[in-house]
Amino acid sequence: MTDPTAVHPVEERASANSVRPARVVAGDSGGVSVPTRAVPTRRSRGRLATWALGVAMIALSLSWFGAWALPVTALAILLAVIALLARRAQPELAWWGLGLGIGAVACCLCWIAWGAQAAAELAVR
CATH class of the missing domain: 1.20.58 (Methane Monooxygenase Hydroxylase; Chain G, domain 1)
Structure with a gap:
């Protein structure tokens, strides 16, 4: 039911229109493209x-x-x-x-x- 080839056009379209990368979440919903948020990994040096x-x-x-x-x-x-x-x-x-x-x-x-x-x-x- 969750065919990964059906999701590829959605990923390509999402990456072309969006700045944020998309990830595929497979499960009961079939395959959904969900934008992820980049988390800064810079460690605070303390002020x-x-x-x-x-x-x-x-x-x-x-x-x-x-x-x-x-x-x-x-x-x-x-x-x-x-x-x-x-x-x-x-x-x-x-x-x-x-x-x-x-x-x-x-x-x-x-x-x-x-x-x-x-x-x-x-x-x-």
Whole structure:
């Protein structure tokens, strides 16, 4: 009942009019041409490490101007650690993000120490 030669003209006509390839499904329906959808096989490299590096660069730049950039540095370090634990992301970028985030924390701590010292000098006067 399902003669494959009867399906060939349908396949040729479907491939000429359609961009998507057709596959033949034989069964109780006799032979039907069903278009298939191409599934991308590209593996996601993860963008979290890129975001961690970008936020860390911004945090380091902001930390030169004041200690108020500390929340941004905490976000950069958090993103970098999550990217390292995810194992889908690029580890080089995540490590750079972590290092720049730690550097930004050091700059913020310098501002905090300077502010504490200035406050102590004002309290003495």
